[in-house]
Structures are given as C-alpha cells and as structure tokens.
Amino acid sequence: MSVNFRWLVTSCICLLLGLQTGLGQTVTTAGKAGLVVHPIRSSSAADTSFADLEFLRQEIGSARVVFLGEPSHGEGNVFEAKARLVRFLQQQMGFTTLGMESGFYEMHKAQQQIAAGVPAQEALQNSVFGIWTYTQEFQPVEDLVAARKLRVMGFDPQLTGSYGEELVDDLEVFLESNKASAAINYDYLDEVLNFMQHFNGFPAGHTLAEWEKNLKLADRLLAAAAATPSRRVEAEHWRQTLRGLQALARDYAQNDPNVKDRETFEARDNNPRDAQMADHLLWYLRQHPQEKIICWGATAHFSNQTQLIDNAEMQAFRPMGWHVKKALGEQAYILGTATAGGSYGAVGEPAKAISAPSAGSLEARLDSLGPEMLFLNLRQNFGGKRFLAYSILEYTPFTAEWAQVVDGVLFLKTTRPPRLQEPQTSNDAAPLANKDPARPSQLANKSVSQPPLVLRQAPASAASFTVKGKVTDQKTRGPVPFASVALPGLGLGVMADEQGNFALTIPRAALGAAMQVSSVGYATITATTRAQPIAVVLAPQAYALRDVQVRGESLDPRRIMKKVLAAIPTNYEQNDYMAQLYTHRRVSNFDTLQHEIEYVSQIFEPAEHKHFAGGFLMLEVVQQHRVQEAQVLVTSKAPLGHFGWGEGGQGFYASTADPVRTSPLFKRGALSKFAYHLDSVQEGPETVYVISFAAKRANHRSTGTYLNSGFSGRLYVQQRDYAVVRYEALWQGDTVQQNAVAHKYYGRQNQIAHLYTNVYSDQRTAHMVTYQKAATGRYHVASSVGQAVSAGRVLGKNPFYYQKACEEYFSVLPPGTQLPPLTVTGDPRFVNSEIYQADHTEYRPEFWRTYQRPTPAEPAPTLNATKP
Secondary structure, three states: OOOOHHHHHHHOOOOOOOOOOOOOOOOOEEOOOOOEEEEOOOOOOOOOOOHHHOHHHHHHOOOOEEEEOOOOOOOHHHHHHHHHHHHHHHHHHOOOEEEEEEEHHHHHHHHHHHHOOOOHHHHHHOOOOHHHHOEHHHHHHHHHHHOOOOEEEEEEOOOOOHHHHHHHHHHHHHHOOOHHHHHOOHHHHHHHHHHHHHHOOOOOOOOHHHHHHHHHHHHHHHHHHOOOHHHHHHHHHHHHHHHHHHHHHHHHHHOOHHHOOOOOOOHHHHHHHHHHHHHHHHHHHHHOOOOOEEEEOOHHHHOOOHHHEOOHHHHOOOOHHHHHHHHHHHHEEEEEEEEOOEEEOOOOOOOEEOOOOOOOOHHHHHHOOOOOEEEEEHHHHHOOOOEEEOOOOOOOOEEEOHHHOOOEEEEEOOEOOOOEOOOOOOOOOOOOOOOOOOOOOOOOOOOEOOOOOOOOOOOOOOOEEEEEEEEEEOOOOOEOOOOEEEEOOOOEEEEOOOOOEEEEEEEHHHOOOEEEEEOOOEOOEEEEOOOOOEEEEEOEOOOOOOOOOOOOOOOOHHHHHHHHHHHHHHHEOOOOEEEEEEEEEEEEEOOEEEEEEEEEEEEEEOOOOOOOOOOHHHOOOOOEEEEEEEEEEEOOOOOOOHHHOOOOOOOOOHHHOOHHHHOHHHOHHHHHHEEEEEEEEEOOOOOEEEEEEEEOOOOHHHHOOOOEEEEEEEEEEEOOOOOEEEEEEEEEEOHHHHHHHHHHHOOOOOHHHHHOOEEEEEEEEEEEEEEEEOOOOOEEEEEEEEEEEEEEEEOOOOEEEEEEEEEEEEEEOOOOOOOOOOOOOOOOOOOOOHHHHHHHOOOOHHHHHHOOOOOOOOOOOOOOOOOO
8 A cells, every 4th residue: 555645745734733622721631541641621822821731841851843743734723733832832841943844945035034024924925835824723823923932944855935936046146246156057057946846856858967066066155155254154054955955856856756646656755855854954953052943744754763663665764753863862752643533635625534443543542532632642651562543644544663653642533624814816827726835836838029039949850950150240249149040931940048159950951941040139131051150140230219319318228127127116006906807819729710709807906916827836916807798709619628728828817917017027136137139219209218138048037937948029118207118028938848848757647747748849929018007197007919829739649730819908997996796606716717707607798789899909929830
C-alpha cells in the first residue's frame, strides 16, 4: 500500500487540535481504558485561561522547539486549537518564534516586511501556504504576529508564496554593489526557479551544471558581503537560501517527482526535502540562540523514528523530525494529533468522512474515555509497546512503537474541515481559487504588436542548419541588441542577444532564402541565408519631430519611461471603482468559426488588484465580474472548456485588460529588463511620444507570465502628463520549451501531463489597449482588443489551427454603484468566473433588440501562421 505523503508533504499542512470538553480545569485521569490523560477544556484562541494547559510545562520542559503536527491539511478545529496552543506557548512558556512549513526565503522576507510596517496578514499571505492563511481558524495566529508577540520564520526549501517570485530580483539588488555580480545570469536563475516553484520539478532543456555554476558565483559574492558587519546577517541568510535551493534542484533533476503519480510516489521520495527542512531549522537555531520556536506543519514531517512503524515504505522514510531529534534530543518535542471521527478536507477540497476506529486501536480507546479533547503522553502510557493507530499519519492505519514516533498526542473526538475566510473572487485568468500548495498556477501567456518581432525558434534536427551572424548599427558600429531575425515565408525567427549575436535554425533546404532583419528605430533589411556567419548592418531611422518644439525635455526613452512610472499613481485610478463592460468573443479552428458570443457585464476593480492571474497560487485580490446579459451568436458543436476562449489570458479576460495595473512593464524595477527606442513624436491636439519596447529576456520577471520567447510592443505617451494612452504588445510563445515538456510527460498520469497536452508550431498573442480619463480625472481602460493564433496538434490526436479574438469596451460607473448579485448558480468554484457566467446567463432577446453596441476599436495586429 502506498502512503500518499508526497501530497500531504508537497502541499504542507498544519497543526494541532480542537474541541471543547466542558471541563473547567486540567485533571489527570486514569480512565477505564487504563490510560493517563489530560482533558482539555477549550480549543478557542479567545480562551486565555490556561489552567487546563498547565501540564504542558512539565511535558515540554526546556525544549527550544515544539512541533505541532496534524494528520492532513484539512482539520479546521485542529487549526483552531493550535492557535490556542501557540498563544499558551508564547504567553506562558516564553516561545518567541512561529516556524511555518513554508518557504525559508519567503518567511524571512515576511518578517522583514512586518518589521517595516506591512500588515501581518498581507505579509503572511505572501509567504505562507494558503491552506492556512485563507482560513478563519488561522486568524488568531496572524493577530499574535501583528501584535509583534511572535517573529516568523520558514523552513521549507520550496518557494511557497508570491514573495518567492521576487527572490531573484532581491538577490540582484543585494549583490548589485559588487561589479562581479554582472556575471551572474539572473534571468536563467529566474527561469529555473519559476518552474521549480510552480511545478515541483527541474525544467526540461536546462542543465544542473549551469544552474550550479551561477549559484556558486552568487555564493562567492555573498561570502565576501558577509565580511562586512552591516551585511553579514543578510548575506548569511542568502547563502543558506541558496544552499536549500541547490539541494532542491538536485533532487528535482535527479529524481523528477513529476514522473510519478499518487500510486507510485513513496514516502522516501520526500527524504531530500525533509533533510533540507531540518537543515534550515537547525541553521536558524544556531543563528538565533535565544529564540524558542513553535513549528507548524504536518505530523508526517515532524515524526521521529518512522523506522519503528510496521510498514516497509515508512521504514525507508527519514522525516524532518528525525533529523532534528538527532541534533537536539530532548530540546525538541513532537506533538501529533488523532481523532475518532468527523471529516477532513483542505480549503477548496470536498470533505472526506473519517471511518470509525477499529476496536483496540488507540483512537477507539481514547474515544471511550468521554472528553471531547484530551492529551496523551505516549511514553508514560505505552513505553516501548507497539499498538495500532490509524489517524496520526494521514488516516493510514499503522502499528508502531508510537512513543518513538511522536512524544504526545492531542486527541479530538471529531474533526471538521477549516472554514474559508471571506472568499476572494476568482477571475478568468485563474478560474480556481486554488489553495493547494502543490498545484501549479496557470501559465503560458503570450502576446504581441506591430509586425511580428519575434517568431518561433525551430527545433534542430538532422535536416536543419543554424544560420549565425551579428547585427550592428551603421552609424555607431556597435551592436544592435534584441533585433528580430526572421524567415517570414517559413514562419521561423529568433531575437538577437544583447551583443547583437543571433543563431537561427532553419531547414537545410532554406539556405539561400531571404532573411528579414529588423529592430525598432532601424530600417528593415533583407539578407540571404548562408553557411558562413552573416554581418548585418542596420541603418537608424530618423524619427520626425515635425514642427513640435520640445524645450528642456530629454528624448531619451528611458528617461521618458521613468517619468511614466513616476506619474502612474497620479495618472491612473488608485481606488476601487465600478465599470460597465461589453465583450465580444470569437473562436475559429482552421476555417470554421466554432463559437461566437457577446455579453454585457459590470465589474468591480479593487484597488489592490495588481496581478492579472491573482498572484501566487491565485490567492491575491482579484477583479469581480457580473455578467448581466449574454447572446450566443454561433454555438460550437462541443463545449470549448474554460481555456478554449483565450491563449494564456492577456487581452482575453476583463481582469487582464489593464497592463498599466498588472504588467511588470510598468513596475519600477523593470526598466533594466527592457530595451527602449523613441520611434517618433506625434503632433496633434496632444504631443505624444511613441516608444517601442522589447524584453531583453521574455521571462516571468519581464512579462509576469511563463513560457514566452518574445515580448515587445509600443507605448503612446502624452507629453503633457506622461500618461500611457495606448498600449500595443506582442507575446511569442516558447514552443520549444512547451513541446519538450509535453513530450517528456506524455502518457503519464500526473498534473503536468494534463496541463501539457499540445505541441505547437506557432503560438502568439497580440493585445491593444486604449486609456481615457474618467470624471475623476484619472485614466482607466477604455478598450482592450486581444487576438491569438496557435497552431500544432494534440499529442496522439488531431492538429489544430486556432484563431481567437476578444474585444472589450469599458465605461466607468458613478461612485457608489453597487456590484449586482450573481444571476447564475452552480459550482461555487466557478460561479465567479467571467466565462462561466457568460455560458450560463439567460438570453433575453428584448435586451439585445435595443442595445447600442460600442464603436469598434482599432483591431490588434493581424496574426498569421503556417497551418499544420
């Protein structure tokens, strides 16, 4: 029998106990089952009369670490009781720190942010797995942290929160004073880390040697930084962070967890992660010798001698608790949880009933004693005896010498699932408000503008040839970075690197074909492909100032962009607002229009909405959508499914319509990630700068999305107030990487195989947005037009050639307008989704007979691709 600790483990878990006995004081009782127990009066964190918990002073003694475990992620009253125990340990026993089974780096940043004044709830939701922070039962713990009564730390090497998405940027900032840090390939680190964060694996097409080379260089520079007293503490934490990530990457590269499923994954597959969790915790204790830590997580991780369990799989497992006990001995105390009934289920999952305990089991004996909640010292009651317990470790029955696995057990007669906080409204780029830390967020968003600046890179083969060359500036003789090199007739292309070098793989039969080379601000030229390296020289294209005089203004596009970014808080709406929205969608496959629909909605745009897909695990604040009227113009023969409407999200959902709000292009730290060029200065009622941009590397740091090979476009900036009034962008999908992953996991029964079902010959998305001022004087989105093309085939099935379009027109509603109630019912996981509502809204012909549709906006660039 396989024990599913991978799923309990990779997601993380939680802690202790809960329930009420009705007893007013702690009593030691020799029950009819022959056990000495301590009944516990209350699980409520509001109950601060701790007389019923005083026995824990003797139980825990002088331990510096208390592990508070639980069977799975899904016991809400266990969370509740744990919050009370945390309060007791902090107030009565001098514990100083809450250690979460969450990211080592993220929790460190959370502590820094809290110290700097960021609300504790916000910091914890950006660092701790949502299975805890998005429950009502966890709130008392957040209150303790907010009151500065507990510090926080994490011990998991995995990246577990949205702060993890900032790790590479933060490392770059910390090391930027050392000139040698320019040799670190931060973009490469970011690509690998983002795949590790969202897929618990090492990305195909990347080498462990390259990864470790960059980490070693970073570690060398961090060691030098640690020699400076003012930087020592932070530098040493960075070094430990990188050690953990290096160990995790090695494990993923050598023992890819994604080639296994629930049936084939074994507990020992967690050994590398558990060893690193122990290493992080022990490192922290050495760095902070005065701190006493309460650890919150899964009993499976916190267990000690699992080799004493009568199960071969568990005997090969070496959990975190085993390592810590070896190092600390009696300085570490492990508390597990058991129950005799009820149900469990993590946030967002269906509840599962708990079977009645079998006669003679630990749970049956404790259930017969009567109290709703009690504590049992295993060593005192059982010594070295072996006995059956079925709920301590993920509701799997084991016979073991349990006193060597956990020190004590908190027993609850019944458990129940946790209660969700005030729910976040899901958007359509992230339709499930997923709280499972093991589940990856939706990825792969691509888009574009103007003529395709970046096209797909063809995979190398025996019948292919690589054309190499360099692009230089005719005037300066210097390199032209990030120029587009393409064979338009074949739909093949690549972007030059920062030094102007390019390598384009083409079929051998295409040698001698016309190759087009272009870059923003230069005249496009045509060259002939050949075997020898090609020297391409581009002539700068002068931009016309017409009769406009710009006095005292710099025409450096980077300076203009700095002013754009500085003016965003003044120019764009920073408060909540409501808007009316008209949407028109079309989907075609080859030459057949499959589906067409139009609908009218109202949206609530919260001020905190900053990430189009809801951030890490889609848990951040998102836009709320209410479809009021819908008309299906063409009905598809088969349901399209949620993701049949768009390509990755940008420009295809209302929550993705506002790039100034959600795109990294408009974040202050993004300037260095893009190349800019001033194309022209346009004269009219307003003077407008037309600025072209291209991501130096189209990765998550520059696009906010995944699996892109190119991201470029144009911005139209008003000189008067430095507001972006028009945005055009083009994303090119990284078909090479996507195809490699799809082929690697094809046929496997795991989540990656379900996500990567297609291989692509082309995948692009264009997005065009216009902004206008509302009555408040602030700019908001007026129109958003998205177009996408994707060509390829479903593995083992038919080819496809999809063309998709989405037009959206917005009108800001007066302040005080209330979001209308939902008019559709159904699965609570989906009813807030824009697409779900559109599909289930009743058609009313009388509305559409009189409805005045908005004037169409200028379309996004036409996307063409060779049909498969």
